[in-house]
Each structure stands twice: as C-alpha cells, then as structure tokens.
Amino acid sequence: MASGASTSLEIAEAYVERIQTIDGLLHSVLEINPDFREIAQSLDDERRGQGPRGPLHGIPILLKDNIDTDDRMQTTAGSLALIGSHPAQDATVAARLRAAGAVILGKANLSEWANFRSTQSISGWSARGGQCQNPYRIGYNPCGSSSGSAVAVATNLAAAALGTETDGSIVCPSSTCGIVGIKPTVGLVSRAGVIPIAHSQDTVGPMTRTVADGAALLGVLAGPDPRDRATNASAEYALRDYTRFLDPNGLAGARIGVARQRYFGYHTETDAVVEQAIALMRRAGATIVDPANIPTARDERMRESELTVLLYELKADMASYLATRIAGRADLPQARTLADLIAFNQAYPDLELELFGQELFQMAWQKGDLDDPAYLDALALGKRLAGVEGIDAVMDAHQLDALIAPTGGPAWANDPQQGDRYMGGSSRPAAVAGYPLITVPAGFVDDLPVGITFMGRAWSEPVLIRLAYAYEQKSLARRPPKL
Numbered sequence: 001m002a003s004g005a006s007t008s009l010e011i012a013e014a015y016v017e018r019i020q021t022i023d024g025l026l027h028s029v030l031e032i033n034p035d036f037r038e039i040a041q042s043l044d045d046e047r048r049g050q051g052p053r054g055p056l057h058g059i060p061i062l063l064k065d066n067i068d069t070d071d072r073m074q075t076t077a078g079s080l081a082l083i084g085s086h087p088a089q090d091a092t093v094a095a096r097l098r099a100a101g102a103v104i105l106g107k108a109n110l111s112e113w114a115n116f117r118s119t120q121s122i123s124g125w126s127a128r129g130g131q132c133q134n135p136y137r138i139g140y141n142p143c144g145s146s147s148g149s150a151v152a153v154a155t156n157l158a159a160a161a162l163g164t165e166t167d168g169s170i171v172c173p174s175s176t177c178g179i180v181g182i183k184p185t186v187g188l189v190s191r192a193g194v195i196p197i198a199h200s201q202d203t204v205g206p207m208t209r210t211v212a213d214g215a216a217l218l219g220v221l222a223g224p225d226p227r228d229r230a231t232n233a234s235a236e237y238a239l240r241d242y243t244r245f246l247d248p249n250g251l252a253g254a255r256i257g258v259a260r261q262r263y264f265g266y267h268t269e270t271d272a273v274v275e276q277a278i279a280l281m282r283r284a285g286a287t288i289v290d291p292a293n294i295p296t297a298r299d300e301r302m303r304e305s306e307l308t309v310l311l312y313e314l315k316a317d318m319a320s321y322l323a324t325r326i327a328g329r330a331d332l333p334q335a336r337t338l339a340d341l342i343a344f345n346q347a348y349p350d351l352e353l354e355l356f357g358q359e360l361f362q363m364a365w366q367k368g369d370l371d372d373p374a375y376l377d378a379l380a381l382g383k384r385l386a387g388v389e390g391i392d393a394v395m396d397a398h399q400l401d402a403l404i405a406p407t408g409g410p411a412w413a414n415d416p417q418q419g420d421r422y423m424g425g426s427s428r429p430a431a432v433a434g435y436p437l438i439t440v441p442a443g444f445v446d447d448l449p450v451g452i453t454f455m456g457r458a459w460s461e462p463v464l465i466r467l468a469y470a471y472e473q474k475s476l477a478r479r480p481p482k483l
Contacts, residue, residue: 001047001058008040008047008058012103015060019106019157022483027124027132028142028151030065032106034072040103055216055243057101062161064149065107065128066114067091067204068193077195078112078126080351081335081344084328091193092225093162093204100220105158109148113341114169116145116197116314118356120419123147123173127352131414134176135481136448140411141420143172149207150177154481160208160217166197167306167431168408170205171439172422175407175451178441178478180468182206182214183427184222185458186434188234192227196321198313199230200379201306201431209478211440211469215242218461237459245462250470252285254401257292257394259426259455263405266424270450273443274406277452277475281404284474286467289398294429296390305382306432311364312375314338338365355416386432387458395457402456402467407439410448430455438468441478449478 001008016032023029033039043058052058063069066077068087076082090098097104109129115121123144124132132147134140135155142151146163150173153161163170165183174181182205189204196202206217223238224231258278264271282288296302318338327334335341342361345352352358368375391403405426412421430437435458442452452471454464472478 007044008103009037009044011058012036012040012060012105015105015158022155023157025133025138025483026135026151026155027130028109028148028155029062029157030107030109030129030148031073033104036060036103036105043101043103053101056097056220058103059159060103060105061097062106062108062149062152062158063094063104064110064146064161064163066110066164066195067094067162069094069104073107075107075195076128077114078110078128079341080127080348081341082325083128085325085334086328087193088324088326089193092190092227093221094193096220108152108161111144111147114145114164114166114195114197116166116310116360117358119359120356122355122414122416123420125355134411135483136178137411139414140448141176141414142411143176143408145169146173146207150174150179150181153177153179153207153209155483156480160206160213162204163207164194164202164204165431166201166310168425168427170207171427171437171451171453172408172425174207174439176411176449178449178481180208180211180214180441180472181439182218183430183437184218184461185436187230188238188459188461189221190225190228190231192225196314196317198310199317200309200313201434211438211465211472212243212246215246215465215469218242239462242461242465245466246469247466248470248473250466251281251474254286254467255399256281256286256288256467257398257400257403258288258290259294259297259394259403259405260291261293262297263424263426267409269445270406270409273445273450274452277442277471278404280474281471284470289400292394292398292400292403294390294403295393296385297429299385302382302385302428302432305378305385306428308375308378309382311360312367312370312372314364315367316370356419382432386429387435390429391433391435391455392457401463402454402460405453405455407451407453410445410450426453426455434458436461436464438464440468440472442475443477444479
C-alpha cells in the first residue's frame with residue numbers, strides 16, 4: 001500500500017475471495033463484514049489525501065465472535081441465544097482498531113461461550129459455526145477457545161486476528177496452529193464490550209503469524225479505558241509502540257528459566273522440540289537456568305481456586321454484559337442472566353446440547369454473589385499461589401527475565417464422543433496471576449505444530465517480546481499449512 005502496488009480494497013477483496021474459496025473446509029470465519037468494501041475504499045481515499053494513520057491503516061483484521069461490534073455483524077460467542085440482539089457500541093478494542101485505520105473484515109469462529117459451558121466441551125465447536133478444523137490436519141482440533149482466530153491467521157485469511165484468553169484460549173490455539181499468540185497482562189488491554197467469563201482473568205490479545213505483527217497490534221490495543229476499571233493500572237505501563245523491542249539479538253545476556261515441573265513430561269516428542277529450542281537460546285547467548293520450577297506448580301489448590309473464581313465471576317459478569325445488549329427480535333426473549341442462557345439451551349437441545357451439556361453454566365448459576373467469603377478466599381488464594389508464591393518467587397530466586405515451557409502438545413483428532421483430548425499446557429499460573437504470555441512456533445511433531453511459551457511478571461510485555469522475537473528470528477520454525 002505504501003508503494004502504491006496495491007490498495008486496502010484490493011487486499012481485503014483478496015482475503016474475502018480466499019475465505020470463500022477455502023474456509024468451507026475450515027469453518028474458521030463466521031461472517032464477513034458486509035461493509036468491508038466501503039470501509040477499505042474510504043481508508044484508501046484517506047491514504048491518498050492525508051496519508052496513513054499508522055501501521056494498521058487499511059489492514060484487514062478478524063475479531064473473535066465475543067468482541068462487540070456496533071455494525072451489521074453479529075456478536076454471539078458462537079451461541080444461537082444471542083442471534084438477533086446486538087451491542088449498543090463497539091468493544092473498546094474494536095473502536096481502537098477502527099481509529100487506527102484497520103479494516104474489521106469479519107468475525108471468527110470460537111469454542112462456544114469461550115469454552116466455559118461444559119466440562120466435556122469440544123474446542124473449536126459452536127452452534128453458530130460448527131466444528132473449526134486444524135489446518136495442518138483436517139479432522140484434528142485447533143484447540144480453543146480462540147480457534148477460528150488462530151486457524152484464519154495460520155491459513156492467511158486475514159493479516160491478523162484478535163483472540164481472548166481466560167486460561168489458554170489464545171496460546172493453545174496459537175500453538176496448535178503454528179502462529180504467535182500474545183496474552184497480555186490483565187488490565188493492559190480493555191475488556192469492555194467483550195462477552196466475559198471472568199474479570200479476574202479475561203484479556204484480549206493479538207494472534208499473528210509473526211512476533212513483529214503482534215507487537216504492532218498490541219500498541220494499538222493497550223492502555224487505560226474508562227469502561228474497564230482494571231485498565232487504570234496500565235497508565236504507568238502501556239506503550240504505543242512495542243515494535244521497538246524487536247531485537248534479533250535480544251537473547252544475548254538474558255536469564256531464562258526452564259519451568260520443568262508439571263509442564264514437561266506429558267508428551268515426549270513435544271519435550272524434544274522444546275529441548276532443541278532451549279539449546280538454540282543457549283547458543284544465542286542466553287543464560288539458561290534449568291530447572292527453574294514454579295514452586296506451586298503441583299499445588300492442586302491453584303486449579304481448584306481458579307474454577308471457583310471463574311464460576312462466581314461468570315454468573316455476575318455475564319449478567320452485567322447482557323444488560324448492555326439491545327433486543328432485536330420480538331419472537332426471541334432477551335437473555336439477561338445466565339439462567340436465561342441455560343433455559344435457551346434447554347429449549348433448543350438439538351441445536352445446542354447434542355454434543356455436550358452445560359454443566360459449568362449450571363454450576364455457576366448456583367453460586368452466590370461476589371461478596372461471598374468462599375469467592376473472596378478462592379480469589380486471594382489463587383493470586384497468591386500463582387503470583388507471589390509462584391511466578392514471582394522463582395523469578396526472584398534466580399533473577400530471571402522470563403520462564404519458558406512447552407505451550408502444549410500437538411493437536412488431537414476431533415472426537416464428538418470423547419470431547420477434547422488435551423494432554424497438558426503451561427498457561428494456568430499466568431492465567432490465575434493475570435500475568436503475560438507469548439507463544440511462538442517451536443517445531444513440529446508428526447507435521448503438527450507445537451509452540452514454546454515465554455512467561456513473565458505483570459507488565460513484562462517488552463521483555464517477552466524481545467525474547468520471543470529473538471528466538472523466532474533464530475529458529476524460523478514456522479511453516480504454513482499445506483491444506
């Protein structure tokens with residue numbers, strides 16, 4: 001576009017043609033923005049007349065379908081229960097993309113309700129979009145819940161996408177689909193206008209083919225938002241330009257710890273890929289502290305407290321979110337509480353409940369309010385175990401810049417009867433603590449991608465971007481899917 005060789009309109013139309021050509025196999029895109037041509041043309045006119053607004057000017061980007069857009073597209077979290085109602089305004093992240101000149105090209109499929117409806121859910125499935133497929137092997141799972149965002153980016157259906165994460169929902173699909181996923185510190189990026197699971201852990205982040213693209217996107221998203229009080233803390237830390245940390249020699253002199261306990265050992269071939277990555281970092285000048293185990297990694301109270309917090313917050317946060325929706329259909333009662341969503345699923349079991357149930361919804365509805373001592377105790381315990389006594393403790397003990405671990409194992413075959421066959425992952429401590437993660441492609445197991453995760457303290461995105469970029473440039477591990 002800068003050279004005049006192409007325009008935003010031409011690029012957006014090429015992406016849409018590609019979506020229409022191959023996404024019938026993948027089920028990664030739920031809908032295309034009906035106004036994308038007018039938006040792209042307007043941005044081309046602005047580029048010619050006034051110059052670009054910034055690096056995202058005219059760039060087509062997909063949004064996960066739990067991110068509100070006040071336009072002619074739906075926002076449903078993949079559920080038929082929200083078809084017809086619509087948001088009153090853009091999510092803050094959508095508004096910031098528009099202000100930066102991005103073209104919101106469409107909505108990406110996801111694990112319905114961000115994978116927090118059933119204990120037996122199937123990642124990548126939604127009633128609205130069907131089963132999203134892993135592009136490296138059709139019939140295999142893309143992981144979730146930001147499944148469509150990962151698959152679309154991996155197969156070049158858009159320049160980038162936004163995903164959301166509560167625990168693993170950006171990094172797991174990014175890993176299994178061979179792309180970069182950035183899960184920011186909770187509070188760095190606004191969640192206003194994002195269909196929630198839990199405000200203690202929810203965050204929005206970039207999903208891209210390269211660390212450089214993710215860094216460019218993060219700078220547009222980050223910063224305080226009056227609509228999300230958690231972002232007040234980001235005033236001291238948010239930056240407009242994260243691309244200045246893209247140093248190809250950024251591993252030299254870094255102290256990186258290997259979080260082995262619990263996060264290695266569940267899949268031999270994945271461990272072998274990560275061992276090669278560790279050796280590469282050592283050759284690139286990093287000091288590797290091995291092991292540098294998270295002291296609380298095996299403490300089951302972290303998992304138990306996380307589930308308690310998510311159930312309590314889902315009930316409260318979903319009601320707060322649904323109150324912002326505008327009714328659109330007289331023949332469909334407006335959902336205002338989690339109980340209304342449960343009732344909708346029960347009323348349409350052939351559409352919503354054929355593959356798995358809604359046990360988590362039902363468990364959450366039985367919880368009390370957010371002043372319940374059981375909730376407050378679980379919240380405090382989880383933060384302490386994951387943060388102060390977990391990630392912070394090991395990083396303090398070894399003066400580390402970051403921790404690394406396998407993001408997760410390779411994709412598994414889709415099985416509607418058995419559900420997900422998830423082997424393991426390393427996202428929980430950072431999820432519960434609210435700390436950042438970046439996953440980068442590390443290699444392949446039987447032609448299926450696996451990633452390596454860089455994790456750190458709160459607000460350490462600049463350090464993680466530097467390390468992840470340097471590793472990416474040294475390894476060049478990503479190979480696009482062949483389809």
